[in-house]
Amino acid sequence: MERPSWAPADIDLDRPSAARVYDYYLGGSHNFAVDREMAEQAIALWPNLPLIMQANRAFLRRAVRYCVDQGIRQFLDIGSGIPTVGNVHEVAQEADPRCRVLYVDFDPVAVAHSRAILAGNERADIVHADLRKPEDIVGSPQFGRLIEPQRPMAVLMVAVLHFIDDADDPVRLVARYRDLLAPGSYLVLSHATQDGQPDKVEDHQKLYARTRTPMHMRSRAEVGALFTGFELVDPGIVYLPQWRPESSDDVDEHPERYTGYAAVGRKP
Amino acid sequence: MSRPAKGIPEPRRRHLGLAAAAGSDTARGTRHGDGRDAFALAWADAVVGTSYVSMSRTEVEEHLRGLTDRLAEALFTEPFTADAARQVGAAMVGAHFTGTETLNRTIALVADELPLRLGLDRSTPWRLSALQGALAAGYAEALRQRTLDEQEAISQAVFVARDQAEQALRVSEARFRAVFAEAAIGMGIADMDGNILDANASLLDMFGYSLEELTRRNVRDFMHAEDAASVWRLYDELVSGQRDHFRVEKRFERSDGEVIWTHLTASLIRDDEGRPTYQVAMIEDVTDRHLLQDRLRYQALHDPLTGLPNRALFLERLAEAFDSAAEEDRIGLCYLDLDGFKVINDSLGHDVGDQLLVAVGQRLDACVSAPGRLVARIGGDEFIILMERSSSTRDVVAIADHVLAALEAPIRVREHELSISASIGLVERSIVGTTPADVMRDADITLYWAKADGKAKWALFDPERNAREVARFTLSTTMPAAIERGEFYLDYQPLVRLCDGQVVGAEALVRWHHPEFGLLAPDRFIGLAEETGQIVPLGRWVLRQACHQARLWQDRFGSRAPFISVNLAVRQSRDPGLVADVAKILADTGVEATRLQLELTESAIMGTADEPLDALRALSAMGVRIAIDDFGTGYSNLAYLRHLPVHELKIAGSFVEGLRASASDGSHVVDARIVGTLVSLAHALGLGVTAEGVETADQARRLDDIGCDSGQGWYYARPGPPERIDHILSDVR
Numbered sequence A: 001m002e003r004p005s006w007a008p009a010d011i012d013l014d015r016p017s018a019a020r021v022y023d024y025y026l027g028g029s030h031n032f033a034v035d036r037e038m039a040e041q042a043i044a045l046w047p048n049l050p051l052i053m054q055a056n057r058a059f060l061r062r063a064v065r066y067c068v069d070q071g072i073r074q075f076l077d078i079g080s081g082i083p084t085v086g087n088v089h090e091v092a093q094e095a096d097p098r099c100r101v102l103y104v105d106f107d108p109v110a111v112a113h114s115r116a117i118l119a120g121n122e123r124a125d126i127v128h129a130d131l132r133k134p135e136d137i138v139g140s141p142q143f144g145r146l147i148e149p150q151r152p153m154a155v156l157m158v159a160v161l162h163f164i165d166d167a168d169d170p171v172r173l174v175a176r177y178r179d180l181l182a183p184g185s186y187l188v189l190s191h192a193t194q195d196g197q198p199d200k201v202e203d204h205q206k207l208y209a210r211t212r213t214p215m216h217m218r219s220r221a222e223v224g225a226l227f228t229g230f231e232l233v234d235p236g237i238v239y240l241p242q243w244r245p246e247s248s249d250d251v252d253e254h255p256e257r258y259t260g261y262a263a264v265g266r267k268p
Numbered sequence B: 001m002s003r004p005a006k007g008i009p010e011p012r013r014r015h016l017g018l019a020a021a022a023g024s025d026t027a028r029g030t031r032h033g034d035g036r037d038a039f040a041l042a043w044a045d046a047v048v049g050t051s052y053v054s055m056s057r058t059e060v061e062e063h064l065r066g067l068t069d070r071l072a073e074a075l076f077t078e079p080f081t082a083d084a085a086r087q088v089g090a091a092m093v094g095a096h097f098t099g100t101e102t103l104n105r106t107i108a109l110v111a112d113e114l115p116l117r118l119g120l121d122r123s124t125p126w127r128l129s130a131l132q133g134a135l136a137a138g139y140a141e142a143l144r145q146r147t148l149d150e151q152e153a154i155s156q157a158v159f160v161a162r163d164q165a166e167q168a169l170r171v172s173e174a175r176f177r178a179v180f181a182e183a184a185i186g187m188g189i190a191d192m193d194g195n196i197l198d199a200n201a202s203l204l205d206m207f208g209y210s211l212e213e214l215t216r217r218n219v220r221d222f223m224h225a226e227d228a229a230s231v232w233r234l235y236d237e238l239v240s241g242q243r244d245h246f247r248v249e250k251r252f253e254r255s256d257g258e259v260i261w262t263h264l265t266a267s268l269i270r271d272d273e274g275r276p277t278y279q280v281a282m283i284e285d286v287t288d289r290h291l292l293q294d295r296l297r298y299q300a301l302h303d304p305l306t307g308l309p310n311r312a313l314f315l316e317r318l319a320e321a322f323d324s325a326a327e328e329d330r331i332g333l334c335y336l337d338l339d340g341f342k343v344i345n346d347s348l349g350h351d352v353g354d355q356l357l358v359a360v361g362q363r364l365d366a367c368v369s370a371p372g373r374l375v376a377r378i379g380g381d382e383f384i385i386l387m388e389r390s391s392s393t394r395d396v397v398a399i400a401d402h403v404l405a406a407l408e409a410p411i412r413v414r415e416h417e418l419s420i421s422a423s424i425g426l427v428e429r430s431i432v433g434t435t436p437a438d439v440m441r442d443a444d445i446t447l448y449w450a451k452a453d454g455k456a457k458w459a460l461f462d463p464e465r466n467a468r469e470v471a472r473f474t475l476s477t478t479m480p481a482a483i484e485r486g487e488f489y490l491d492y493q494p495l496v497r498l499c500d501g502q503v504v505g506a507e508a509l510v511r512w513h514h515p516e517f518g519l520l521a522p523d524r525f526i527g528l529a530e531e532t533g534q535i536v537p538l539g540r541w542v543l544r545q546a547c548h549q550a551r552l553w554q555d556r557f558g559s560r561a562p563f564i565s566v567n568l569a570v571r572q573s574r575d576p577g578l579v580a581d582v583a584k585i586l587a588d589t590g591v592e593a594t595r596l597q598l599e600l601t602e603s604a605i606m607g608t609a610d611e612p613l614d615a616l617r618a619l620s621a622m623g624v625r626i627a628i629d630d631f632g633t634g635y636s637n638l639a640y641l642r643h644l645p646v647h648e649l650k651i652a653g654s655f656v657e658g659l660r661a662s663a664s665d666g667s668h669v670v671d672a673r674i675v676g677t678l679v680s681l682a683h684a685l686g687l688g689v690t691a692e693g694v695e696t697a698d699q700a701r702r703l704d705d706i707g708c709d710s711g712q713g714w715y716y717a718r719p720g721p722p723e724r725i726d727h728i729l730s731d732v733r
């Protein structure tokens, strides 16, 4: 029997959580021994990981600013993780305080912490939901309060879709969100890939099998398919640091070592 | 916070002049501006990638430029204090320069580059050390605080999340509890041995037990005697883990003994390892629905007017009676139909007719009702009584008499006193060797007989009569085709002149060689043919056939050829085409009219209307001889004979029989006198006389003595093929 949506998953601190491991990569302390242990193993295997995560966060920041520049004032950040510095609402509201941000995550600890951080911020909130159930997000009171679906918004799926199994058909899932969006909306997406560094992928995926969210790397073509129905904005699908860098200094000679693709699409 | 050195890029080394140009900032263009800019750039180069900060490269440079200013101030302020450096360390942590490699490189850079870039005097190295120490201390202090805060925050988040999860669980449990407790459907939980553990209010209500009473019982205690065997087989499969649920309709007995009908859904609950742990029953009381179904079924099986069982129920019960019968059992049916009901209905209206049917139904029910008996209305004014396990035919006869008597008293409907009677067909027999369809059909036939016999009568099924009728029916339907197929043929019996024993004529006698029944004598089918009208074509065929034969004889024996005598049935004699038919046949076959004799019975000739007589007169005028067959058996008005176109009397065999010498009682004397009188009378009227049924030489002699003209009978020859007659005539020659 499927668990009813109002019966929460138990909070299992014996298991690493992708959200907290990620926080550790970013130099945060919102994590526990299990998380750190797994993160250290991953880093030992793949020393670039912290840099990759930094590059991912840097992309997130650039993409949010880009969207604000395009006139977007509402953001739906799905798989938002544990708040750290440079969260979407901070970046967006710094650019324009009227920006509204709705975070979504299904990690109960990440959600509880986000809620604590966001207390008092009228223009940002979080929904505890699984991105595989768009109806739970769209049907939430927070969504109703913060998001005007008839206006363009930015949907952020940054470093999250690689936690979705093919069996859950990520292409269809993204399409379901796309169908809810007003024309002129944006999809901001980054996704881990085996392209460029194929040899390390397997061990890395094994590590994530410990979490509730195993990893599924995808190729460039597979990432491209997620943008069905969107027009990719320049420069298309590129490695994380290559997406609209602020200066050429930010891109090193081996962008493929940043094993994630980044792209932004616009719904025509 | 062990930030590995691995994977962090080496600090980039910039050409300072270039960097100074790139970092030129006129807004902050102080005396020392260029040096500070250069230091900030170098600093940014050194730390980039060592920590995650939410800043672009330019922003990092700007941020570090600010910190550089504060370091410079600290270095140059008099009296010297390193506090500002502490704040710089804390500010770095604040910007999330939390990677310890960032601190490492910063301290190194402060030592290596800061004095140079700021033009610091080598004479105060202690100041630099103090600055480094304060920066590191401020950084460590802030990082420690940040770490503790974040650990606290995340623990708090775990606590909150757990609390929410538990609360949600409590809420969900409470909801489940409420669902269980408040559900309108009955729910019960039992362990795998069938011990009932819990039940909700609806179930207790439905069963009339308290929870204590119920939990002392086992699921199997609720077995009901009339449960379908499948129910408990499904249950066994459930508790043995072979199936996860089943759904059945099942009866339960309440604590007060009342039986309720339910829809039962039973499901298995397994633990995390998949082992069956509990069973859950959901029970819906559908007794009302069941009663409704029963009522609908009742309506489907009863006649709405009289309330009696209808045809469907009757047939169902009849079939059941056969299914459940023992070998020696018998069964009886009384099938009755009101006499003249249609007249009442048509003249007094349907309403009255309906009321009458209701009253009749009540009377029947009253005089019949007993276990094993059923009165049903199976059609407009038709009722049927089923008697299961009747003991003998007397039972049904008694019932039939009883019913006829019960209907004798007039029935009052509104202002009408209606006298009604019924005809009843009875069937009563052993069940072995018959079927419901058989008894129904036989009852129907018998009712028809009873009706044909007249009103207010019963008739009992008679298998022989039935067989006859069936045969008759079969014959009548097959006769037309039989004529065409040539299944009929003619035998001939000689008519002999008594005085010299000469064959003078031959009577044609029709036979039917039936493919199924074999050889059939005329008495088996002539009457039938008369009834159905088939006699006309058949008679025509016989006449043509006989004439054909006569022609053959005429050709062969000339004047010695026998005339031909053909029987004419009553219906034939009245057929308007008779005269024309005869004329045509004679013409076709070329037989002289005088060689044809037509035999009619007394009743066909006497007391008939004029038309047939006209026909006979016409035939007679043509030269055809007319004979009266079987004379003496009817009550003929002898005086009338003289007005009739008759040429011959054929005296019935019964008179001739009396002329046998062996008759010792003297009756032959009487018969001889009668025959003598007949002969003299006939002769007086100018008629010839033929004696039928001549069996002995004695009879022949006496008849000759009496003056009888001709004889016919076994003494001379039995009826046979025409060749026999050929033989006789040839021998004589």
Ligand SMILES: C[S@@+](CC[C@H](N)C(=O)[O-])C[C@H]1O[C@@H](n2cnc3c(N)ncnc32)[C@H](O)[C@@H]1O
Residues within 6 Å of the ligand: A018, A019, A022, A056, A057, A060, A078, A079, A080, A081, A082, A104, A105, A106, A107, A110, A129, A130, A131, A132, A157, A158, A159, A160, A163, A164, A213
């Ligand atoms: C690597 S973090 C990314 C955080 C943030 N988007 C970023 O890029 O900095 C992935 C987050 O996705 C969340 N996540 C994974 N699967 C999810 C799902 N099916 N529904 C909602 N959140 C999910 C995890 O809990 C985790 O917090």
